[in-house]
Amino acid sequence: MAILIGILLGLSTLVFIGPVLLYLIKVSLENGFRGGAAVALGIIIGDVICVGIAVTGFKKIFDDENNLFWFAMVGGAILLAMGIKNIFKPTLEFDVSQKKKIKNQTLLIYFINGFALNFINPFVFAVWFGFSIFLQSQVEHDSEVLIGLVFALLVIFITDLLKAYYAKRVFSLIAPNRLKKLFKAFGFIMVLFSLRLFYYCYVI
Numbered sequence: 001m002a003i004l005i006g007i008l009l010g011l012s013t014l015v016f017i018g019p020v021l022l023y024l025i026k027v028s029l030e031n032g033f034r035g036g037a038a039v040a041l042g043i044i045i046g047d048v049i050c051v052g053i054a055v056t057g058f059k060k061i062f063d064d065e066n067n068l069f070w071f072a073m074v075g076g077a078i079l080l081a082m083g084i085k086n087i088f089k090p091t092l093e094f095d096v097s098q099k100k101k102i103k104n105q106t107l108l109i110y111f112i113n114g115f116a117l118n119f120i121n122p123f124v125f126a127v128w129f130g131f132s133i134f135l136q137s138q139v140e141h142d143s144e145v146l147i148g149l150v151f152a153l154l155v156i157f158i159t160d161l162l163k164a165y166y167a168k169r170v171f172s173l174i175a176p177n178r179l180k181k182l183f184k185a186f187g188f189i190m191v192l193f194s195l196r197l198f199y200y201c202y203v204i
Contacts, residue, residue, distance in 0.1 A: 002139050006148035009131050010155025019193045020117045022186045028167035036164025038107040042114025044157040051149050054132040074120050076197035086187030
């Protein structure tokens with residue numbers, strides 16, 4: 001039961017269209033599967049930490065409005081910077097040959113960005129706390145809650161890897177000028193998400 005619920009919870013995140021998804025697709029289109037996989041790894045590490053906080057009872061840290069304010073401010077600043085860069089200076093590489101190599105330092109940057117975009121977003125914590133509470137209401141033992149959350153994490157990681165893999169194939173079907181327009185659109189959406197976080201800072 002816990003496994004099935006975890007899988008369904010993981011699949012439910014496919015409907016979430018946020019800055020992390022946009023960044024994953026952008027990096028995958030620019031640099032292929034390895035770049036996207038680095039972002040996906042950063043995302044899942046952030047999720048794992050969120051789950052750890054949720055199951056170990058540190059929810060009170062994020063009930064503090066001051067903590068949420070700074071998380072939202074930092075997350076908004078990161079999104080705003082990335083969005084502006086994508087709008088005015090999208091950096092695209094159109095050589096997708098198998099001989100192209102990505103430096104380890106670049107992969108590390110993608111990993112860190114994926115982690116930061118995910119972990120600093122207070123809404124991500126809200127999702128995992130919600131999943132944790134829902135599982136507690138559906139199963140009898142704490143161990144089952146953990147099992148459900150682990151399977152949700154596995155589903156999210158696998159689907160993110162699939163997004164990165166197929167984004168590389170999509171690359172070859174999109175003309176460079178259209179791709180630039182797409183990334184600029186991603187930039188505008190990221191700016192909108194940053195404004196949403198800044199508004200969240202204002203109302204909390």
